[in-house]
Amino acid sequence: MACVQLTSGRDKPVNLERAERLVADAALAGAKLVVLPEKWNLIGDADELRSGAETLEQGESVQAMSGWAAQHGITLVGGSITERREGRQKLSNTSLVFGPEGELVALYRKIHLFDVEVDGLVYRESEAEEPGEEAVVCRAGGWSLGLSICYDVRFPELYRILALEGAQIVTVPAHFTERTGRDHWEVLLRARAIENQCFVLAAAQVGETRPDRRSYGRSLIADPWGVVLAQAPDEPTVIWADLDRSRLEEIRRSLPSLASRQPHAYRRSSPA
């Protein structure tokens, strides 16, 4: 399995060319499943996202991903792209999964939009985009994949649903700020792996993706015990890891926390 780390920007043809090359590198080295970062094909302000958004039917990035998956015979989790949907005012932040014949296997629209303030910089993802409404687990390459995007990682309830629906691998394409990345990226990704006893494949944007806004990078692959199997340095690159299914099974057998949930107790009592 591989994660591609990129420094995407506002020039879509350049982004596509760079992504194509690193997906090819990953596939030629033997990866059967490759994950791209969030908004790998275009990063920009609200207006730039509106003008570069694509439909599933005709989008050039959508067709490119389908083609790369088929060309290399891999499963491609296409990070996310900004999607335009018929009859909708707002856009979606959408993760598409393609199978080894180029077929669309599943899609997930980001549920939690990044409307925050970090170090005085304001982010309003909801200005141009609307939230998705459904968690998604799909089958690909013999594994159950749970899909998520970036800011979702702060919401453990989403990953719990993915695990209970059978996810063995969770993908987290991302575009984290440097500040939140430094303090929260690895700890939240490892916690999701540990508490849900699944592999985590987190492919990130790195460096200056917009003027004066640097992205944290450090794409990461964690195993179901929370061990970091691979982590990217601070540049566009590919990271790899072999995922051992028997390790997942052994962890879930010996420390059966997923089976030990107590849903009837997840409500509040009164103080004594």
Add this chain to the structure above:
Amino acid sequence: MACVQLTSGRDKPVNLERAERLVADAALAGAKLVVLPEKWNLIGDADELRSGAETLEQGESVQAMSGWAAQHGITLVGGSITERREGRQKLSNTSLVFGPEGELVALYRKIHLFDVEVDGLVYRESEAEEPGEEAVVCRAGGWSLGLSICYDVRFPELYRILALEGAQIVTVPAHFTERTGRDHWEVLLRARAIENQCFVLAAAQVGETRPDRRSYGRSLIADPWGVVLAQAPDEPTVIWADLDRSRLEEIRRSLPSLASRQPHAYRRSSPA
């Protein structure tokens, strides 16, 4: 605020004496709220726990905690003790909170029992104990406290309920194994702090609490950004931190993830 780290064992009078001394140290240094570790008054096998279990009405450790809280004028989160309840076959792992006049403020019975296998060693907490059935948040010393115990930390759904019910501080008295502690203790505690934007006070057992079974220790205080404000070395001791309420409020204002949950979306869709 302070966390007391202990190496408790099967000798209850010794455990009480050591706890009394460290609680006094914490209070004399100015702590207004002190947290003890899990099973601070007695650690042993199922038979030893049965013979040392206490009722809330007559237990010597219960009375001792009430007395210490009143003597020092502090809030005391009494880690946990093994509780015997009228008419029940099995015991409970119970966290008691006492106010500065020695009054019982709240109690929480551990929901998730430690029935696991680690490095070939089998733990069956349910052999002698039964799980609690309710999450608990209480008011103490001007703060809202969410209560939890040890293995609970693997279950993010519990901490989410505590946060949604207003918890600003979560207490995690614990008795972690060395192996799980090394790989999971800090990452899970920091994740609970970050995702729920609350302080975490985690008081641990350290060292050889039972023959050939070593406890991880590293008692820890984290702030709502996940920063580790204090961590204990590998010996019985006290750790302190000043908790800054305005930091919690600023984090929740600028990065309002608690307010951005999307409960309607926490269900699964079908693959495309």
